Amino acid sequence: MRYEIRVDxxxxxxxxxxxxxxxxxxMSGQTxxxxxVVDEAHLFGLLxxxxxxxxxxxxxxxxxx
Amino acid sequence: xxxPDKNGPVPTAPHADPRGDPFPRTQFAMPARPxxxxxxxxxxxxxxxxxxxxxxxxxxxxxxxxxMLVADWAAALDGPVAWLTARAADKGCGTFWACxxxxxxxxxxxxxxxxDAPAEAGHVDDALLTRLAVELxxxxxxxxxxxxxxxxxxxxxxxxxxxxxxxxAGRGMRLVLVTxxxxxxxLHRYRAAGAVTEIRNDELAFTSGEAAALLTLxxxxxxxxxxxxxxxxxxxxxxxxxxxxxxxxxxxxPQTYLKEFEADRTTIADFLVAEVLKRQRPETQDLLLRxxxxxxCCPDLANALTERTDAGLILTGLHRENAFVEYLGHAxxxxxxxxxxxxxxxxxxxAPGLEAELHRRAAHWLRGCGSLDETLGHAAAAGDWExxxxxxxxxxxxxxxxxxxxxxxxxxxxxxxxxxxxxxxxDLVRAARELARCEVERGLCRLERAAQGLAGKNGxxxxxxxxxxxxxxxxxxxxxxxxxxxGSPARAELAARAAERLRCEVPGRLLDAHxxxxxxxxxxxxxTRLWAGRFGDARAALTTVVDSRRAASTAxxxxxxxxxxxxxxxxxxxxxxxxxxARAAVMTGDRRGCPLEPxxxxxxxVLAAVxxxxxxxxxxxxxxxxxxxxxxxxxxxxxxAGRAIVTGRxxxxxxxxxxxxxAVERTVVADVASPxxxxxxxxxxxxxxxxxxxxxxxxxxLEEEPGHEPLCLVGAAQAExxxxxxxxxxxxxxxxxxQxxxxxxxTVRAALVRAQAAGASGDFATxxxxxxxxxxxxxxxxxxxxxxxxxxxxxxxxxxxxLSALAEGWLTPGPPSPGCPxxxxxxxxxxxxxxLSGRERDVLRRLAEMMxxxxxxxxxxxxxxxxxxxxxxxxRKLAVNRRHDxxxxxxxxxxx
Numbered sequence: 001m002r003y004e005i006r007v008d009x010x011x012x013x014x015x016x017x018x019x020x021x022x023x024x025x026x027m028s029g030q031t032x033x034x035x036x037v038v039d040e041a042h043l044f045g046l047l048x049x050x051x052x053x054x055x056x057x058x059x060x061x062x063x064x065x
Numbered sequence: 066x067x068x069p070d071k072n073g074p075v076p077t078a079p080h081a082d083p084r085g086d087p088f089p090r091t092q093f094a095m096p097a098r099p100x101x102x103x104x105x106x107x108x109x110x111x112x113x114x115x116x117x118x119x120x121x122x123x124x125x126x127x128x129x130x131x132x133m134l135v136a137d138w139a140a141a142l143d144g145p146v147a148w149l150t151a152r153a154a155d156k157g158c159g160t161f162w163a164c165x166x167x168x169x170x171x172x173x174x175x176x177x178x179x180x181d182a183p184a185e186a187g188h189v190d191d192a193l194l195t196r197l198a199v200e201l202x203x204x205x206x207x208x209x210x211x212x213x214x215x216x217x218x219x220x221x222x223x224x225x226x227x228x229x230x231x232x233x234a235g236r237g238m239r240l241v242l243v244t245x246x247x248x249x250x251x252l253h254r255y256r257a258a259g260a261v262t263e264i265r266n267d268e269l270a271f272t273s274g275e276a277a278a279l280l281t282l283x284x285x286x287x288x289x290x291x292x293x294x295x296x297x298x299x300x301x302x303x304x305x306x307x308x309x310x311x312x313x314x315x316x317x318x319p320q321t322y323l324k325e326f327e328a329d330r331t332t333i334a335d336f337l338v339a340e341v342l343k344r345q346r347p348e349t350q351d352l353l354l355r356x357x358x359x360x361x362c363c364p365d366l367a368n369a370l371t372e373r374t375d376a377g378l379i380l381t382g383l384h385r386e387n388a389f390v391e392y393l394g395h396a397x398x399x400x401x402x403x404x405x406x407x408x409x410x411x412x413x414x415x416a417p418g419l420e421a422e423l424h425r426r427a428a429h430w431l432r433g434c435g436s437l438d439e440t441l442g443h444a445a446a447a448g449d450w451e452x453x454x455x456x457x458x459x460x461x462x463x464x465x466x467x468x469x470x471x472x473x474x475x476x477x478x479x480x481x482x483x484x485x486x487x488x489x490x491x492d493l494v495r496a497a498r499e500l501a502r503c504e505v506e507r508g509l510c511r512l513e514r515a516a517q518g519l520a521g522k523n524g525x526x527x528x529x530x531x532x533x534x535x536x537x538x539x540x541x542x543x544x545x546x547x548x549x550x551x552g553s554p555a556r557a558e559l560a561a562r563a564a565e566r567l568r569c570e571v572p573g574r575l576l577d578a579h580x581x582x583x584x585x586x587x588x589x590x591x592x593t594r595l596w597a598g599r600f601g602d603a604r605a606a607l608t609t610v611v612d613s614r615r616a617a618s619t620a621x622x623x624x625x626x627x628x629x630x631x632x633x634x635x636x637x638x639x640x641x642x643x644x645x646x647a648r649a650a651v652m653t654g655d656r657r658g659c660p661l662e663p664x665x666x667x668x669x670x671v672l673a674a675v676x677x678x679x680x681x682x683x684x685x686x687x688x689x690x691x692x693x694x695x696x697x698x699x700x701x702x703x704x705x706a707g708r709a710i711v712t713g714r715x716x717x718x719x720x721x722x723x724x725x726x727x728a729v730e731r732t733v734v735a736d737v738a739s740p741x742x743x744x745x746x747x748x749x750x751x752x753x754x755x756x757x758x759x760x761x762x763x764x765x766x767l768e769e770e771p772g773h774e775p776l777c778l779v780g781a782a783q784a785e786x787x788x789x790x791x792x793x794x795x796x797x798x799x800x801x802x803x804q805x806x807x808x809x810x811x812t813v814r815a816a817l818v819r820a821q822a823a824g825a826s827g828d829f830a831t832x833x834x835x836x837x838x839x840x841x842x843x844x845x846x847x848x849x850x851x852x853x854x855x856x857x858x859x860x861x862x863x864x865x866x867x868l869s870a871l872a873e874g875w876l877t878p879g880p881p882s883p884g885c886p887x888x889x890x891x892x893x894x895x896x897x898x899x900x901l902s903g904r905e906r907d908v909l910r911r912l913a914e915m916m917x918x919x920x921x922x923x924x925x926x927x928x929x930x931x932x933x934x935x936x937x938x939x940x941r942k943l944a945v946n947r948r949h950d951x952x953x954x955x956x957x958x959x960x961x
Contacts, residue, residue, distance in 0.1 A: 007332065008332065009330060009331055009332030009333060009335075009336075010330045010331050010332065011331075011332050011335065012331060012332070012335050012336070012339070013414075014335065014339075014410060014411055014414045015332060015335040015407070015410060017410060017413055017414045018410035018413075029330040031332070048216075051126065051127055051245055051246075052127055052402065052403065052406045053127075053332075053334060053335070053403075053406055053407060053410065054126070054127055054128055054302075054304065054305075054332070054333065054334030054335075054403050054406075054407070055332055055334070056126075056300075
């Protein structure tokens with residue numbers, strides 16, 4: 001499953017390292033994390049990680065393969 | 066060091082955690098509020114409603130100020146407050162409830178003494194929760210139970226359990242959940258009933274006025290417009306506001322600085338933490354980054370990570386000046402979770418590779434302080450398996466791999482250990498895990514290697530002498546288990562003697578802290594002695610465990626011991642005693658949930674065996690199925706043999722002789738043969754041969770047995786009698802008497818064989834006397850099976866006076882008592898009927914399903930005539946003439 005998670009604010013490279021399994025692009029005050037998500041447990045884990053890093057999740061969607 | 070004292074109340078510190086760690090834990094401490102804490106009246110007032118509703122949920126993002134809000138509110142309460150911070154490491158509801166009970170105890174709300182702590186990480190007894198709820202419901206004033214970071218309590222059962230306790234506790238308990246995610250409790254129902262107080266993220270957000278007050282507390286005075294812009298940028302997020310205040314404090318022109326921040330588009334937390342961090346002195350920055358790997362820290366531990374000596378001053382200073390280092394009392398601190406998380410990400414980037422080294426240092430420091438859980442967590446994170454295994458072994462905690470609250474966690478933890486580390490401790494842990502999975506061969510290899518590793522370290526008086534002794538004692542436990550799994554009594558005795566010697570060499574406090582070690586060792590010793598047929602010695606070891614002090618960690622061992630004691634009673638011929646103990650074993654087992662010990666379901670097996678003796682075959686089958694349900698991939702020899710024997714006896718009683726023979730044919734692999742297992746196996750096989758009309762084969766089979774087992778002697782006598790040789794039969798029975806004191810299950814059978822022999826030689830007076838004796842002995846134990854097995858000669862006798870009076874009510878139907886209708890629910894005693902054969906049963910069962918004779922024939926792949934023959938024979942045995950009556954009667958007798 002490929003997912004995209006859009007969060008508020010531009011992530012620094014340092015914070016990007018907190019998501020080593022995902023790539024990210026920064027665009028106009030937002031950051032899109034994207035990449036392969038192994039399963040639902042992983043997905044919820046990513047959400048929890050966003051939460052514990054104080055990130056505001058704006059959008060999350062499954063990307064077409 | 067100087068400990069903050071005027072920053073609100075010093076949190077209460079617990080004396081011990083439920084798992085026996087000697088540390089004060091962050092888990093039960095209500096965090097102290099920092100001096101810059103801003104009390105917001107609108108929230109405090111809303112929170113006051115928590116005293117009116119059973120449930121309160123304070124939910125919001127990380128850093129929204131949830132914990133501090135609730136801590137400030139709770140500290141001002143008059144009544145008792147139980148505070149629990151859930152931990153991610155505590156998987157499973159058992160651990161959760163153990164902690165919550167401890168929190169209640171620390172709040173002075175002592176749960177009743179009979180509320181034992183849960184014994185298993187993944188299970189909690191419903192009865193325990195009920196008793197707790199009842200206890201709470203009886204309170205005059207409610208206890209406020211705060212569970213902070215509730216989102217970490219992952220086990221979905223916890224929500225259900227909390228809900229039920231909350232419901233039954235009524236006015237005695239007010240639950241406050243502080244959580245990042247919505248709890249799984251049925252909130253809609255609480256909302257509909259107005260039974261919940263909810264404070265959500267939006268309400269937690271700072272208003273402009275509050276933000277201005279907060280900034281003033283930090284020494285910043287800004288115009289209203291600027292404050293409004295800041296609130297907009299941070300969306301009123303408490304952590305964001307506090308961090309920006311901290312960052313701006315150090316600036317010559319805070320106003321301009323904050324304007325820049327407002328224009329910046331970086332993610333808020335990341336940006337602000339970086340800003341706050343860069344304003345600290347280098348030593349402080351270094352310390353903050355390093356302690357970010359810890360869940361909590363004290364100055365000494367921080368010094369161990371920084372390799373400096375100034376941690377006490379820095380931590381106290383940090384706590385005084387901002388909200389992100391929280392004080393937990395007794396010189397322990399923690400970083401605000403959000404702050405810690407971002408620092409940890411930063412540490413990975415700034416100093417790659419340092420994280421593992423820090424975990425390793427933390428593990429070593431914590432090991433010296435005896436905090437096993439935390440040591441293990443850090444050692445595993447560092448991949449330092451020698452340290453992790455060394456901590457488990459050195460702490461005498463090896464038994465916890467098999468039993469107790471920590472066993473799941475330990476298994477999970479060590480499942481990540483690769484094959485590389487080669488210390489005796491790692492080998493012992495590997496051996497324990499393999500033996501726990503009953504991989505005996507591999508376990509033995511590891512154990513051997515550990516023994517070799519330890520052999521070189523036996524010099525007394527060395528510094529690590531207690532460590533070595535602990536390792537040797539751990540090894541003795543594993544040896545005893547290996548002995549049990551391989552059925553090797555010599556090995557078990559050797560291990561027990563070694564353990565006895567080593568007990569004096571390890572610190573007494575460790576033995577006290579780990580009662581499960583001794584209990585497991587004695588269980589394995591007892592089970593192995595039982596296998597070897599040394600019932601007296603086995604009983605001694607097993608009884609010690611049953612009589613020992615009750616502790617959650619020994620519950621499983623106690624249950625196993627009860628099961629084994631029950632088996633001994635059964636084997637010695639005392640079904641009533643066996644049943645009582647087996648019931649106790651099964652009940653403790655059911656309370657704990659699924660058993661994972663090597664002797665699972667032994668209690669059920671004994672119950673099945675007793676049920677067969679009483680001719681309650683459906684019950685027997687049900688118990689047997691329950692024993693199989695609880696089955697383990699490879700149980701120990703005692704259970705293997707027990708299962709084969711009981712299965713054989715059930716099949717025998719059902720008339721399925723061939724299947725019974727097959728059931729007992731499976732050989733049990735063990736180092737030494739077990740006298741009782743062989744005797745019972747031979748006895749079942751002989752009975753099967755006898756039933757199929759081969760008395761000579763039966764006699765020969767039992768002749769091969771050593772011959773001192775009463776059961777075999779009785780069986781052999783039966784065979785001799787069937788072969789028409791009453792003389793040798795009586796001679797065999799004469800040898801039964803002197804052997805110990807066999808119970809009724811043996812003596813009743815012996816008396817019946819004697820009676821048959823007496824009848825065969827025409828001595829009917831003796832026969833009647835012996836039958837009367839057998840009836841008297843069997844009546845109390847409701848031993849019906851021996852009378853059914855005895856043969857057709859007995860039946861007419863039971864109808865005569867005075868024998869009929871002795872048999873009435875339990876063996877044969879009692880006299881009709883007018884005016885006293887049979888009580889519903891009570892099963893009428895089974896009358897003596899000739900057993901149906903397996904095939905006859907098959908036919909009857911299909912008859913009961915309304916199948917026609919032709920359909921039955923097709924279904925069983927036999928001819929219609931064969932079915933008719935079976936039916937006729939079944940009709941005769943059931944004393945009926947019609948299909949309908951046959952089914953009805955068979956149901957009545959419990960044959961279907």
